[in-house]
Amino acid sequence: MKLLASLTSPYARKIRVILAEKALPFELVVDSPWEANTRIPELNPLGKVPVLITDEGETFFDSPVIAGYLETLGASPALLPPAGLDAVRVRQTEALADGVTDAAVTALLESRRPDGERSEREIARQKDKIDRGLAELERRLDGRHAFNGSPMQLGDIAVAVALGYLDLRFPDIDWRSRHPGLVPFAERMFARSSLRDTQPPAG
Known part of the structure; x- marks a missing residue:
């Protein structure tokens, strides 16, 4: 591949x-x-x-x-339940995390527009989406080890990547202070070699 x-x-x-x-x-x-x-x-x-x-x-x-x-390749670990409502719930977590990422990407691109074309209102709108998405993720996690039950699944990876992207592009958002319920989860995920080895370069 x-x-x-x-x-x-x-x-x-x-x-x-x-x-x-x-x-x-x-x-x-x-x-x-x-x-x-x-x-x-x-x-x-x-x-x-x-x-x-x-x-x-x-x-x-x-x-x-x-x-x-x-x-579909059958390689372990399975990151999605085989079918049914459990799979839909994991996909919902993934979609929520991806939505946070989408808002962050949109805000970043808007912030890079030239003076006179950049909309601070749009950046603020996207940051509101980020905050609401993180609040919902924090509510859904509710102090548990993972979002949709152990072991780790696709939604957990999507959330960890979204949080890592905020660290890269929007450290000013300070999601750890605003949503402390996500911090223990993020620390566990960031410690995995798969996350460490794919850490994006700054810039």
């Missing part, structure tokens, strides 16, 4: 963590859709990473889809 990814993309990091947890061999191809010579639009018409190319040459994009594909 090949994974085309930016090293700072939280969506790509989610997939890299899954691959590491499952010990699935793959080739990492560093590519950013923001670069002039990027190959990403040829493989994903939406021009976004990550993109996974299977050994058979089939292409998958969008991190929830790639995560679902990786579950």
Whole structure:
């Protein structure tokens, strides 16, 4: 398998963590859709990473889809229940975490617009989404070891990646002070080798 990814993309990091947890061999191809010579639009018409190319040459994009594909390979540990309401609940956790990440990415891109084009109101709107999403995650975790029961599942990875992205791009949000119920969970997740080894570079 090949994974085309930016090293700072939280969506790509989610997939890299899954691959590491499952010990699935793959080739990492560093590519950013923001670069002039990027190959990403040829493989994903939406021009976004990550993109996974299977050994058979089939292409998958969008991190929830790639995560679902990786579950079909049968590699341990299973990160999704086989089917039914339990699987939907894990996907809901993933969607909530990805929504926090989406808001953070949108706020970052808005903050990088030139003076006169940048909307502080839009940045504040996205940060409100982040705060509401984190509050809901904190409520759902409710002091437990993991979101949808032990062992660790896909939703837990998505939440850890979202929190790591906030550390990278928005340390001023200080989610640890605002949502202390997430801190013990995050510390356990950040200590895993899969998260340590995929720590994005600053910048």
